[in-house]
Amino acid sequence: xxxxxxxxxxxxxxxxxxxxxxxxxxxxxxxxxxxxxxxxxxxxxxxxxxxxxxxxxxxxxxxxxxxxxxxxxxxxxxxxxxxxxxxxxxxxxxxxxxxxxxxxxxxxxxxx
Amino acid sequence: xxxxxxxxxxxxxxxxxxxxxxxxxxxxxxxxxxxxxxxxxxxxxxxxxxxxxxxxxxxxxxxxxxxxxxxxxxxxxxxxxxxxxxxxxxxxxxxxxxxxxxxxxxxxxxxx
Numbered sequence: 468x469x470x471x472x473x474x475x476x477x478x479x480x481x482x483x484x485x486x487x488x489x490x491x492x493x494x495x496x497x498x499x500x501x502x503x504x505x506x507x508x509x510x511x512x513x514x515x516x517x518x519x520x521x522x523x524x525x526x527x528x529x530x531x532x533x534x535x536x537x538x539x540x541x542x543x544x545x546x547x548x549x550x551x552x553x554x555x556x557x558x559x560x561x562x563x564x565x566x567x568x569x570x571x572x573x574x575x576x577x578x579x
Numbered sequence: 580x581x582x583x584x585x586x587x588x589x590x591x592x593x594x595x596x597x598x599x600x601x602x603x604x605x606x607x608x609x610x611x612x613x614x615x616x617x618x619x620x621x622x623x624x625x626x627x628x629x630x631x632x633x634x635x636x637x638x639x640x641x642x643x644x645x646x647x648x649x650x651x652x653x654x655x656x657x658x659x660x661x662x663x664x665x666x667x668x669x670x671x672x673x674x675x676x677x678x679x680x681x682x683x684x685x686x687x688x689x690x691x
Binding site: 471498500502507508509510511512515517523525557559561563564565566567568569570571572573 | 588610611613615621622623624625628630668670672677678679680681682683684
């Protein structure tokens with residue numbers, strides 16, 4: 468079974484802090500994704516990566532950056548956290564568009 | 580940004596009722612359509628990946644159909660059970676076939 472592991476289930480940070488969310492997958496998937504989920508808005512794509520060091524912006528990349536130095540690890544970085552980034556963050560990986568995405572358990576991030 | 584719409588937003592049914600909901604997506608340049616189930620406190624889980632017009636897939640009491648020409652997919656649940664209570668999401672890969680656009684989901688509540 469594919470395992471996607473996110474480093475924290477719950478995280479509380481302060482405004483202005485630099486925040487790192489880590490995601491690791493164990494199935495050698497090329498594609499990895501970061502989403503945020505807010506009530507009534509579904510899953511919105513922040514960034515995705517289709518290979519090591521390759522990334523593409525999603526629909527809401529402002530205020531975020533990503534890093535993919537190794538195939539199994541995809542990090543989401545909040546450069547200077549703000550209260551409007553309080554949300555549930557989900558990481559996923561897949562082999563491609565005709566293969567299902569496999570999700571981590573999510574990180575509920577609160578910015579105070 | 581591609582428009583993927585789901586209806587209804589929420590549904591309340593009694594145990595034993597059968598139910599269905601809809602996912603609408605752009606009909607041009609179809610590649611694949613995904614369905615996921617997202618239970619509270621868990622990560623989204625893939626139900627179906629559908630790729631061909633007229634596809635019909637089944638998993639236990641849950642089935643899905645696909646019409647790529649008119650741009651919709653139906654998800655059916657026969658004889659709903661309380662454990663079917665979840666948010667059901669559909670996702671449509673975008674231009675490069677790896678970037679996914681999710682609908683906002685249908686939240687199903689099955690009362691015993």
